[in-house]
Amino acid sequence: MTTFLGGVLIVLLSSILAGLVRVLRGPRMADRMMAAQLFGTSAVAILIILSRVTDSPAFLDVAMVFALLAAVTLVAFVALALRRVR
Template structure:
């Protein structure tokens, strides 16, 4: 049963990749890659169950963190062209 789920996830990944390839704007691609990350999390977990090694869930957790930070960072980079916050030049900042 897990292999059926893994197969479905793989097919879905293929469909999502098609959107990432076609996507007219860069935002479509980011959206597709974000979904791809979620699907990767699912695939890692399902693979862990498939091979009876639930330690894979730790990797899933780390992947969830990376996926979140990565999507936010890429969105911000595309929006500002820079990862530093857009502060005025003479603003000393918080600390």
């Protein structure tokens, strides 16, 4: 089971790395920001699985903080950009 979950972790991490191509290529700022949002979700998934593998429930709190604060960077981006448009 641990080996299987290790494989899942590697796939999830690779999906983050593949998504980085979108961050680097853009073309718009919103594209880059959106990809970062997806990475937040992937990191939460990685932490949930990691907490199972290493049997440490404390990682769930880290995942919870990521889940709650995922919106902050995004809201900062949108709110700051819209200020200039108005």
